[in-house]
Amino acid sequence: MEETIKFQLNGKKTEATIDPTQTLLWVLRNHFGLTGTKFGCGMGLCGACTVLIDNEPVRSCQLSVGDVAGKNVVTIEGLATNGKLHPVQKAFAEHDAVQCGFCTPGMIMNATGLLLKNPLPTTQEIKDGMENNLCRCAAHLRIVEAVQTASKEMKGGK
Amino acid sequence: MKKETTNNQAELRTDKNHGMERRDFFKILGGGIFIFFRPWNALDLTGQQAGQSKSLPKDYNAFLRIAEDGTVTCFTGKIEMGQGIITSLPQMMADELNVPLEKVKMVMGDTDLCPYDQGTWGSLSTRVFGPYMRAAAAEARGVLLGIASAQLGVPVSQLDVKDGMITDTKNPKNSVSYAQLTKGKKIEKFLDVKPPVEDYTKFNYVGKSYNHSDAIPKVTGEAKYTGDMKLPGMVFARILRPPSHGAKLKSVDYSAAEKIAGTKVVRDGDLIAVINENHDRADEAIVKIKAEYSFDEMPVNDKTIFEWMLKADSSVNIVRSNGDIEAGRQVSDKVFDSEFHDPYLAHTAIETHTALARLEGDKMTVWASTQSPFGLRDGIVRELGFPVEKVRVIAPFVGGGFGGKGESQQGIEAAKLAKLTGKPVMLVWTRNEEFFLDTFHPAGVVKIKSGIDKSGLIKFWDYNLYYSGTRGSDTLYDVPNSKTTHYGQKSGGAPIHPFGTGAWRAPNNNTNTFAREVQIDIMARAAGIDPLEFRLKNLKDEKLIACLKAVADKFGYKPGKSTGGRGIGIALGTDAGSWVAHMAEVKVDKNTGKVQVIRIACAQDMGLCVNPEGAIIQMEGCIMMGLGYSLTEEVLFEGGNIQNRGFDSYTIPHFSWLPKIDTVILERKDKPPQGGGEPAIIAIGAVIANAIFDATGARLFRLPMTPARVLEALKKV
Numbered sequence: 001m002e003e004t005i006k007f008q009l010n011g012k013k014t015e016a017t018i019d020p021t022q023t024l025l026w027v028l029r030n031h032f033g034l035t036g037t038k039f040g041c042g043m044g045l046c047g048a049c050t051v052l053i054d055n056e057p058v059r060s061c062q063l064s065v066g067d068v069a070g071k072n073v074v075t076i077e078g079l080a081t082n083g084k085l086h087p088v089q090k091a092f093a094e095h096d097a098v099q100c101g102f103c104t105p106g107m108i109m110n111a112t113g114l115l116l117k118n119p120l121p122t123t124q125e126i127k128d129g130m131e132n133n134l135c136r137c138a139a140h141l142r143i144v145e146a147v148q149t150a151s152k153e154m155k156g157g158k
Numbered sequence: 159m160k161k162e163t164t165n166n167q168a169e170l171r172t173d174k175n176h177g178m179e180r181r182d183f184f185k186i187l188g189g190g191i192f193i194f195f196r197p198w199n200a201l202d203l204t205g206q207q208a209g210q211s212k213s214l215p216k217d218y219n220a221f222l223r224i225a226e227d228g229t230v231t232c233f234t235g236k237i238e239m240g241q242g243i244i245t246s247l248p249q250m251m252a253d254e255l256n257v258p259l260e261k262v263k264m265v266m267g268d269t270d271l272c273p274y275d276q277g278t279w280g281s282l283s284t285r286v287f288g289p290y291m292r293a294a295a296a297e298a299r300g301v302l303l304g305i306a307s308a309q310l311g312v313p314v315s316q317l318d319v320k321d322g323m324i325t326d327t328k329n330p331k332n333s334v335s336y337a338q339l340t341k342g343k344k345i346e347k348f349l350d351v352k353p354p355v356e357d358y359t360k361f362n363y364v365g366k367s368y369n370h371s372d373a374i375p376k377v378t379g380e381a382k383y384t385g386d387m388k389l390p391g392m393v394f395a396r397i398l399r400p401p402s403h404g405a406k407l408k409s410v411d412y413s414a415a416e417k418i419a420g421t422k423v424v425r426d427g428d429l430i431a432v433i434n435e436n437h438d439r440a441d442e443a444i445v446k447i448k449a450e451y452s453f454d455e456m457p458v459n460d461k462t463i464f465e466w467m468l469k470a471d472s473s474v475n476i477v478r479s480n481g482d483i484e485a486g487r488q489v490s491d492k493v494f495d496s497e498f499h500d501p502y503l504a505h506t507a508i509e510t511h512t513a514l515a516r517l518e519g520d521k522m523t524v525w526a527s528t529q530s531p532f533g534l535r536d537g538i539v540r541e542l543g544f545p546v547e548k549v550r551v552i553a554p555f556v557g558g559g560f561g562g563k564g565e566s567q568q569g570i571e572a573a574k575l576a577k578l579t580g581k582p583v584m585l586v587w588t589r590n591e592e593f594f595l596d597t598f599h600p601a602g603v604v605k606i607k608s609g610i611d612k613s614g615l616i617k618f619w620d621y622n623l624y625y626s627g628t629r630g631s632d633t634l635y636d637v638p639n640s641k642t643t644h645y646g647q648k649s650g651g652a653p654i655h656p657f658g659t660g661a662w663r664a665p666n667n668n669t670n671t672f673a674r675e676v677q678i679d680i681m682a683r684a685a686g687i688d689p690l691e692f693r694l695k696n697l698k699d700e701k702l703i704a705c706l707k708a709v710a711d712k713f714g715y716k717p718g719k720s721t722g723g724r725g726i727g728i729a730l731g732t733d734a735g736s737w738v739a740h741m742a743e744v745k746v747d748k749n750t751g752k753v754q755v756i757r758i759a760c761a762q763d764m765g766l767c768v769n770p771e772g773a774i775i776q777m778e779g780c781i782m783m784g785l786g787y788s789l790t791e792e793v794l795f796e797g798g799n800i801q802n803r804g805f806d807s808y809t810i811p812h813f814s815w816l817p818k819i820d821t822v823i824l825e826r827k828d829k830p831p832q833g834g835g836e837p838a839i840i841a842i843g844a845v846i847a848n849a850i851f852d853a854t855g856a857r858l859f860r861l862p863m864t865p866a867r868v869l870e871a872l873k874k875v
Contacts, residue, residue: 021438022436022438023437023438026437026438029386030388030436030437033388034379035379035382035385035386035388036378036379036380037379038383038385038508038509038557039385039510039586040508040509040510040589041589041804041805042588042589043589043804043805043806045589045804045805045806046508046589046805048508075379076377076378076379077378077379079378080378085374085377085378089377089378090377092373092377093369093370093373093374093376093377094369096369096370096373096771096772096775098240098370098372098373098376098377099240099241099242099370099558099775099779100239100240100507100508100509100555100556100557100558100559101240101372101375101376101377101381101555101557102383102507102508102509102557102558103508104376104377105377105379108377126813127813127814127816128813128814130813131812131813131814132812133813134508134805134810134812135508136505136506136507136508136558136560136783136810137240137558137779137783138778138779138780138781138782138783138811139775139778139779139782140782140811140813140815140816141778141782141816141819142775142778143813144813144816
């Protein structure tokens with residue numbers, strides 16, 4: 001039943017000998033100890049478990065680990081480089097776009113995916129792109145502002 | 159100087175810890191100075207009547223510790239769930255103790271380390287815990303000055319303290335730091351006369367804005383929530399749940415579940431669970447259990463609940479009364495009679511209820527997403543029969559609460575399963591369980607009869623509240639004849655709510671403020687007076703008047719008497735010791751009934767604001783979250799069966815709803831700090847309802863104001 005699944009995880013070649021039908025979210029959390037990716041609903045409806053797969057924001061609760069064989073998976077832990085925060089992380093902190101923080105990793109991963117596709121989104125495009133990531137503390141205003149700031153910084157420097 | 163109150167006969171102790179609640183305290187913490195809080199002296203600092211503080215625990219003690227390196231550790235039984243006290247409490251501590259802010263560390267929500275606390279709710283951390291902490295810090299500083307006085311050989315009145323350094327003002331070289339004083343010693347003493355707390359003009363940190371101090375670990379994913387803990391041998395659990403509240407288990411067959419690899423089924427009475435080291439396997443196993451139930455449900459649903467409440471045999475309690483309602487009616491020119499309905503609401507924190515329990519020897523340790531670590535500890539003591547000193551509850555970061563994580567049933571369940579299995583048990587409620595087992599905001603009915611005279615003055619106000627709570631039910635306006643009556647659960651009578659209810663951000667105030675402020679708007683329109691002018695005319699409360707004027711100014715309000723597609727609403731209220739006034743602008747699609755909120759402004763008087771940035775964030779969150787109960791949120795049910803159990807059927811605010819948000823915090827540095835986590839949510843339902851009326855002439859009496867209900871109301875225009 002177990003297979004060896006090979007993929008890229010946070011920039012490193014990775015393999016796991018595992019039942020390929022296991023949910024990617026729980027494999028990331030329990031097998032790899034990457035607990036920044038959160039369980040919020042298990043139905044793909046809240047976005048707390050969002051990771052990047054080949055630069056696309058994806059709900060990891062809706063995928064099996066077998067689905068990512070050969071792919072490039074980035075979690076919130078893989079976003080900072082050499083201890084330097086990613087511009088989206090930095091902007092979230094600077095704008096205080098964080099309250100309880102539980103939706104935050106998924107928000108940041110979704111925003112990063114959005115900016116990879118559309119480096120200079122309008123406010124409306126940010127809202128559209130973030131629409132289905134849920135934040136119950138309702139930090140939406142600052143999240144939009146953070147994505148705007150990150151967009152400027154990424155366009156400018158990175 | 160205030161420091162003169164110091165008792166110089168400091169008793170140095172290295173062994174005894176008189177009055178300490180926890181014997182392990184010193185063992186865990188090592189050396190340092192411990193100062194006891196004196197709640198009975200601190201009470202008058204809260205700026206509240208003694209009667210209002212009866213919810214405080216009697217044995218409220220809290221501690222701070224000054225370590226050898228000058229680090230100040232502040233202990234609180236409060237927890238951090240996004241409201242920001244991990245940032246604002248240290249500001250208060252640093253100012254009161256006169257130490258650098260970066261030297262203050264927080265230890266929160268650990269029942270073995272922290273002083274008893276009832277729970278993190280009611281916007282009480284700053285306004286009630288804060289004064290205790292400040293009083294303790296003031297006393298700590300007094301004690302240290304006393305010791306320094308002896309050591310430096312000068313009177314206390316000649317000493318000054320800054321950044322944790324005590325200096326002889328006549329000879330600055332003659333100085334000693336807190337850290338030097340405390341080195342290797344445990345000191346415990348009280349001052350006979352408690353020093354006053356610092357005057358706000360002396361604050362360095364309080365009143366200034368600071369970013370959330372926990373932002374960095376939260377943006378990197380390093381912040382640990384309960385579900386992120388892992389222990390050797392840990393298993394995941396799933397619990398068998400009945401299909402509805404009130405259903406009783408008749409028979410159960412779990413043979414198929416046991417066939418899922420690595421699964422064990424455990425049972426303790428009605429508690430039936432599967433455990434598995436693998437999370438997905440536990441999920442697979444639980445659905446294999448075949449269970450039959452008998453149903454004896456209450457014949458009520460989300461549509462009939464209001465009539466059900468009105469017909470119930472209720473306990474009737476007159477909450478407040480002045481003047482004579484009938485006399486007020488006699489002098490009224492116009493009389494109004496309205497009935498408002500508010501549904502059950504779910505909390506839906508993005509982190510579901512989670513707990514990890516470990517039984518080691520005879521000690522139970524539970525990590526839990528809880529707003530009340532001590533409440534959970536006491537629950538485990540009660541339900542599992544452990545001695546209190548053998549139970550430790552720790553609340554790591556909590557992923558949102560909003561009142562929904564006060565009961566902490568998951569912590570008791572995890573503890574029972576850890577005891578049954580002998581293994582560390584991780585229990586993460588599913589979203590379905592979260593919706594089913596929630597302690598919902600209670601549905602309620604408000605009936606108001608009121609009247610105005612020819613000049614537009616309110617002459618009577620007869621307010622009747624059914625099965626919701628009275629918070630926020632104050633009349634607020636200057637009415638000569640008023641009465642507030644509460645109809646509630648009769649002691650020993652049949653339950654009215656078909657499932658558990660509890661606190662939901664600004665509990666019940668949303669219901670009451672909705673009803674009152676819509677009724678005010680109805681009267682203003684009938685009087686032909688601009689709703690802002692009508693409110694100002696009928697208010698005497700200077701704080702509310704100031705908030706109204708501030709919000710009108712921020713919003714750029716222009717008076718208007720008639721409806722004509724403006725779409726502007728006004729509402730106000732008080733909560734958690736603070737005062738708020740809101741204005742909103744909406745657009746209503748008359749074809750679909752859909753309401754889009756264009757902008758909302760809010761002015762808030764919260765007394766001294768400790769961290770303005772943090773307070774504004776709470777206001778923004780309140781406003782945005784409030785759109786949910788105003789426009790979409792409603793628990794649908796038939797008897798005890800909760801029908802909407804996912805984010806696809808229970809809709810909370812999304813990014814596309816985001817209005818322009820403007821906030822004003824009134825300058826009240828000389829007043830005691832009040833609550834900030836809840837007040838700005840209370841008037842959202844009313845301000846939107848009033849704006850909808852202003853836009854369309856349609857009057858909404860029922861929350862949430864869904865497109866269907868707006869269309870229905872439009873038909874009556």
